[in-house]
Amino acid sequence: MRPTVHDIAAAAGVSLATVDRVLNQRPGVRLVTREKVEAAINEIGYIRDVAAANLAKGRVYPIVFILPTGDNSFMHGLRSEVHQATLRSSFERTEIRILEVPPFDVSALVAALDALQGQDLAGVALVATDAPEVRAAVDRLVSERIPVVTLVSDLTDSTRHHYAGIDNIAAGRTAARLLGRFLGGQEGDITVLAGSMLVRDHRERLEGFSAVMAAEFPKLRLLPVLEGRDDPERARSLVSKALSGSTKIIGVYSLGAGNRGLIAAVKAVRPERELTVVVHELTQHTRAALMDGTIDAVLNQDAGHEVRSAIRVMKAKADGQGVIADQERIRLDIFLKDNLP
Template sequence: MRPTVHDIAAEAGVSLATVDRVLNNRPGVRSVTRNRVERAIATLGYVRDVAAANLAKSRSYPLVFILPSGENAFMRGLESELRFAMSRSAAERLDITILSVPAFDAPALAAALLDARKRRPAGVAVVAVEAPEVTEAVKRLCEDGVSVVTLVSDLPGSGRDHFAGVDNVAAGRTAGSLLGRFLGGREGPVAVLAGSMLVRDHRDRLEGFRAVTSEDFASRQVLPVIEGQDNPLLVEKLVGALLERNPDLAGIYSLGAGNRGLIAALEKAGRAKSVCTIAHELTPHSRAALLSGTIDALLNQNAGHEVRSAIRVLKAKADGLPVIAAQERIRIDIFLKDNLPLEQE
């Protein structure tokens, strides 16, 4: 049988009220008595059932998620997964608020973090933009004792508690290796399409891509980065101009979103099959393009896993429990048209 608080009280020779004060780190217990209770806990191997304790206290977890607005299909998928979690929030004692900000807008994001801070949540999850005002806003939350998880794009140096996302340098290296191998000895430059260099995930992916290209495919020219702001219309315009300027273009690495515009530009120019294209995130549009051959390979991160991971970590931090690193590791999926999961998955 698992030891109980009654066993701890008997072992330590104290009352149940004293055991409760020690377990909940409340004042009013002498250090010698506290030490005796803690020794009893260690001797008996007592593990506190936090879920049961929270249920008994009717505890809830007020959490704030800050997501970019706009047409980014992956972000909308992330929001959909979050709303699904919200539909089950009563059972998990969650109280989730979603705040939306324009994509890549650092001042707006800093203001949203200030708004979140005023709500006094148990934790905040945010798709970060790397800018001084955002870093400072996250630091203030952490100083207030509010746990912060960065989603998809990290913010090192901010004091955040956890990052729920893939290793983006590794993702960029994977894309570089795939593109180089697919192209083989075919000549011609390759282009990189990003959303914005203001976000860490895009910069990390670019770093990894360039590293592999220089190491393993040194003769391949990499053109200057194009920033499409994850906007399909802007991406279509920019990629259309890229294709006109570079009739010998061999490949494109799209490390951000806006892939509807990329697909449209390639197909309008009649270059859907002649330009090798590696992109990120499995969405309805990228799935169709992978099946048609316009996109050759997709790197994907599981939005549902990221949302669930962020919630688990924020709850664990609120309860003072350790985070299980292996459980929260987000893997990089590589999809070809031959191994696509069923659409309902």
């Protein structure tokens, strides 16, 4: 059996109350006594039984998710996963609140973050727009000892405790290699559709993509990036225009959301044009397009994993506990038509 507080008390020759004061960092213990107790804790290797502690405390974890509004499927899926998590609240002792802010809107995000100051929260998770103001607002929460986790898109140079999302540079590089290898040794143009360069995940995907393209596939030329703002209709019109503007386009990389517009644009020029298409985010639209051959590969991050991981990490941080790093690594999923879940 593992040692309990009683064992510490006996080993240190103090009472249970003193042990409790040391463990929970309450005042009223002389330095020498405190050190004696800490020595005993280390010596017999005591580890707090978190389940019992939570039971005794009646612990709940109030958590806030700040998510962008917008009708693209990915954010829809993300919201839905957070909602799923609320259904498990009573089991997991969480109390999850969802705040919605307009996408790519720095001041709205800052206002939402600042409104959380002073609240007794076990954690805040946000899809970050990468701006200094947001970073500052996050740092304010962190300085209040509130665990903060960025979700999907990270913040540069902030003190957030954790990032629950994929490595977007690696994602961009992977997209480039898939596209390059699938195109064999062909020569031609590649068009890239992004959401907004205001979010770090899109910037990083583009960075990785460009790097590998330039270094390893010199026969493929990148056209100027299209900014679709994750909006399906806007994406459709941008891609249509690009495709009719240049007949040399043989590949498409969509690194943001709003893919149902892109899919429509590609379908409109099929089967006359031969295009190899790699996109991000598995949704009902991209799944169908992968199945029918409109798309060749989908890179994906599992929103459910991200949400569950974010919650686990916030709870652990709130309890001052560690996490299994490997378990919280969010993986880049690569889907071909053969390995769809």
